[in-house]
Amino acid sequence: MDMIQVNQEKCIRCSLCVNVCPTKFITMGDQGPEATGENCIACGHCVAVCPWAALDNMKAPLAQQLSLEKVPILDADTAARFLRARRSIRCYKQEVVPREKILQLLDIARLAPTGGNTQGVSYQVIDKADTLRKITSLVIDWMEEQVQTGSPWGPYYAQPIDNYRKTGEDVILRDAPCLVVAISARNFLPRGRDNSHFSLAYAELYAPAIELGSCWAGFFEMCASSGYQPLISLLGLKEEMAVTGALMVGYPQFTYRRLVDRNPLKVTWQ
Known part of the structure; x- marks a missing residue:
């Protein structure tokens, strides 16, 4: 045919x-x-x-x-407010997110644009509290190693490490009840990482529509991207696969009332 x-x-x-x-x-x-x-x-x-x-x-x-014809196109003002209203959520209610909602979220994430429509992104969802706590502990261990070996990121890691060691506060995953990890084949990098970031951006934008909040799990991603073996082993990641992005997901604890501004727009024309 x-x-x-x-x-x-x-x-x-x-x-x-x-x-x-x-x-x-x-x-x-x-x-x-x-x-x-x-x-x-x-x-x-x-x-x-x-x-x-x-x-x-x-x-x-x-x-x-x-x-x-069945999909309304947002007017410019509504679209702008929708995009500006996205917030990085770092305070979550301690409520379990139904897996059906996570699947709903990721079913939208998979529709994000990718280079040449290559896609190539899969997801590992971690929603077990014990595993999430272990991840936080391992990332802190890795950050301490970076400080000790003189990594340029060492000074940036020092305060989160100190807070965690003194108070036990989860400065890595923010006590989020769920972690969504994007995964791509190593032989598909760096495009796999780009595609993952596109998909997770879609997830971030869609999350509020289903009462969820999200935040980029940057410390986790940096640790996983470095190939830190204790974390890779915990994730059960196959050798040919790589972590290419991650989002904390949960129900926001607080409601934001205003739209926050950013740095002034900088544009050059040629």
């Missing part, structure tokens, strides 16, 4: 599908659009752009695409 199927009664040979194809996989033939290239990246542009739903692609089936 051909990868590209065209409904000849609907197709008017407008060439929209041909023009949007990023790899020139589709060309216009005598009988309409046809697959003549060598590389379809399954982006679905060809199917999504057709106003008459005349084209189908086995790699991006028409039946699995949602009509944009």
